[in-house]
Amino acid sequence: xxxxxxxxxxxxxxxxxxxxxxxxxxxxxxxxxxxxxxxxxxxxxxxxxxxxxxxxxxxxxxxxxxxxxxxxxxxxxxxxxxxxxxxxxxxxxxxxxxxxxxxxxxxxxxxxxxxxxxxxxxxxxxxxxxxxxxxxxxxxxxxxxxxxxxxxxxxxxxxxxxxxxxxxxxxxxxxxxxxxxxxxxxxxxxxxxxxxxxx
Amino acid sequence: xxxxxxxxxxxxxxxxxxxxxxxxxxxxxxxxxxxxxxxxxxxxxxxxxxxxxxxxxxxxxxxxxxxxxxxxxxxxxxxxxxxxxxxxxxxxxxxxxxxxxxxxxxxxxxxxxxxxxxxxxxxxxxxxxxxxxxxxxxxxxxxxxxxxxxxxxxxxxxxxxxxxxxxxxxxxxxxxxxxxxxxxxxxxxxxxxxxxxxxxxxxxxxxxxxxxxxxxxxxxxxxxxxxxxxxxxxxxxxxxxxxxxxxxxxxxxxxxxxxxxxxxxxxxxxxxxxxxxxxxxxxxxxxxxxxxxxxxxxxxxxxxxxxxxxxxxxxxxxxxxxxxxxxxxxxxxxxxxxxxxxxxxxxxxxxxxxxxxxxxxxxxxxxxxx
Numbered sequence: 143x144x145x146x147x148x149x150x151x152x153x154x155x156x157x158x159x160x161x162x163x164x165x166x167x168x169x170x171x172x173x174x175x176x177x178x179x180x181x182x183x184x185x186x187x188x189x190x191x192x193x194x195x196x197x198x199x200x201x202x203x204x205x206x207x208x209x210x211x212x213x214x215x216x217x218x219x220x221x222x223x224x225x226x227x228x229x230x231x232x233x234x235x236x237x238x239x240x241x242x243x244x245x246x247x248x249x250x251x252x253x254x255x256x257x258x259x260x261x262x263x264x265x266x267x268x269x270x271x272x273x274x275x276x277x278x279x280x281x282x283x284x285x286x287x288x289x290x291x292x293x294x295x296x297x298x299x300x301x302x303x304x305x306x307x308x309x310x311x312x313x314x315x316x317x318x319x320x321x322x323x324x325x326x327x328x329x330x331x332x333x334x335x336x337x338x339x340x341x
Numbered sequence: 342x343x344x345x346x347x348x349x350x351x352x353x354x355x356x357x358x359x360x361x362x363x364x365x366x367x368x369x370x371x372x373x374x375x376x377x378x379x380x381x382x383x384x385x386x387x388x389x390x391x392x393x394x395x396x397x398x399x400x401x402x403x404x405x406x407x408x409x410x411x412x413x414x415x416x417x418x419x420x421x422x423x424x425x426x427x428x429x430x431x432x433x434x435x436x437x438x439x440x441x442x443x444x445x446x447x448x449x450x451x452x453x454x455x456x457x458x459x460x461x462x463x464x465x466x467x468x469x470x471x472x473x474x475x476x477x478x479x480x481x482x483x484x485x486x487x488x489x490x491x492x493x494x495x496x497x498x499x500x501x502x503x504x505x506x507x508x509x510x511x512x513x514x515x516x517x518x519x520x521x522x523x524x525x526x527x528x529x530x531x532x533x534x535x536x537x538x539x540x541x542x543x544x545x546x547x548x549x550x551x552x553x554x555x556x557x558x559x560x561x562x563x564x565x566x567x568x569x570x571x572x573x574x575x576x577x578x579x580x581x582x583x584x585x586x587x588x589x590x591x592x593x594x595x596x597x598x599x600x601x602x603x604x605x606x607x608x609x610x611x612x613x614x615x616x617x618x619x620x621x622x623x624x625x626x627x628x629x630x631x632x633x634x635x636x637x638x639x640x641x642x643x644x645x646x647x648x649x650x651x652x653x654x655x656x657x658x659x660x661x662x663x664x665x666x667x668x669x670x671x672x673x674x675x676x677x678x679x680x681x682x683x684x685x686x687x688x689x690x691x692x693x694x695x696x697x698x699x700x701x702x703x704x705x706x707x708x709x710x711x
Contacts, residue, residue: 162673184673186670186676192679192682192696195679195700196679196696196699196700196703198677199647199677199679199700199703199704199707200703200706200707202707202710203677204675204676204677205677205678205679206666206670206676206677206678207678207679207680208678216663216666216667217670218671
């Protein structure tokens with residue numbers, strides 16, 4: 143939870159007060175709860191995990207237990223100002239389809255993901271091993287992360303899908319923003335954050 | 342919950358029914374648990390399902406062997422904590438557990454209503470429950486809660502009296518029955534209606550009751566309340582006495598179970614009530630008033646909702662609950678939804694399943710906070 147503070151703070155900075163938000167993979171509801179209190183946003187969290195659903199309910203967050211891989215078909219077009227996907231993109235079955243869905247039901251999308259281009263991952267791959275790091279703590283055989291990408295990969299996909307990136311940030315594993323990160327984001331950034339909309 | 346005593350309220354104000362009929366006066370039997378707070382803001386209404394009653398928790402006497410039907414969830418420290426909430430449970434009209442129903446005496450004829458008892462709907466029940474709330478000085482329920490047909494009443498409350506409840510808790514319900522649901526109900530009704538002891542619903546006058554029909558109806562119902570998995574788990578193909586007798590006596594354990602359920606039902610349930618309750622289920626369809634558009638049907642709702650379903654419920658499966666959830670969030674209403682993994686089928690809503698208790702309790706804390 144501590145480790146996610148900065149990425150939540152960056153997301154909170156990006157979001158206009160009193161907007162309607164859909165949080166995909168809302169976890170224990172911390173982000174929506176924070177946004178509700180600090181930005182007066184309203185909306186829903188979608189979550190699959192039983193424990194997280196109960197925690198969200200306990201927190202007073204509107205949570206709907208659902209599998210993101212089943213899509214967002216029950217939500218009408220343009221129902222939300224923002225659709226957030228925080229550290230979940232890499233774990234869904236159809237990332238490109240989900241991005242499209244995000245921009246169907248919402249005006250803007252916000253995505254955060256662990257950057258596979260982070261130098262530590264590159265070094266581990268060069269040594270012939272699948273990367274394991276603080277942002278990617280799983281072994282290859284038990285990881286839920288099936289669609290890892292780098293900043294460049296993500297930006298390529300956005301171009302291909304006609305998605306315009308409005309804002310982006312990278313942070314390190316302590317979720318700090320440093321000068322080096324701004325110069326070499328794809329190498330030094332451990333977590334990437336993007337805000338985007340249809341071009 | 343300890344010992345509880347049913348209470349009785351007579352309502353002289355005529356009830357205009359959805360069917361067009363009128364009930365000039367009627368009685369409601371109800372129970373309450375816990376204490377109503379000074380600003381009357383902690384009242385929770387529990388609505389019962391097809392064969393339920395106002396007796397939701399506790400025992401009626403020291404000799405009573407079975408507690409109320411939702412004892413698992415209502416009481417001190419339970420999902421609906423009676424140290425915090427004032428719980429009201431009302432027997433619906435048309436029932437056979439004390440509120441005015443087909444077995445009650447028709448004041449016009451001096452004989453039981455029988456088939457003359459008017460058809461009642463979920464909407465009619467909600468209206469009678471509102472009269473009870475008036476009498477108890479409850480202008481707004483903290484929550485209206487129900488499972489199955491009871492969940493449909495909670496939904497109807499949110500539609501019909503948007504300002505009179507803060508939360509609706511809708512468990513193992515559906516926004517309307519499917520053709521398959523109605524088909525099962527119709528078989529049950531045919532079993533009763535064609536029983537020679539039914540006498541057109543006037544069996545009271547003949548000192549009998551359509552036992553065979555009611556038994557079959559109940560057995561059929563029980564098949565739809567359980568999942569295939571739980572039946573396999575509970576009974577499998579186990580044979581009573583270990584060998585086949587090549588006759589029509591009970592061979593398999595599942596037959597014994599169904600016969601037992603039928604035996605205990607007959608004698609405590611009224612065949613006319615069974616007919617009425619299944620019709621109320623069949624007719625329930627709030628979206629029927631808005632050209633099938635459930636979202637529009639819920640446009641006036643203000644309450645926040647918790648919707649719960651159970652994975653193995655094939656009577657009202659999770660997808661049916663999701664229809665309710667969608668219509669609620671289409672209207673930008675506060676709604677939470679959880680699908681509880683349980684092997685028990687539709688009956689799961691009656692049980693004490695740890696995750697079910699966790700979620701129900703967590704939500705009730707939110708009800709208490711607001």
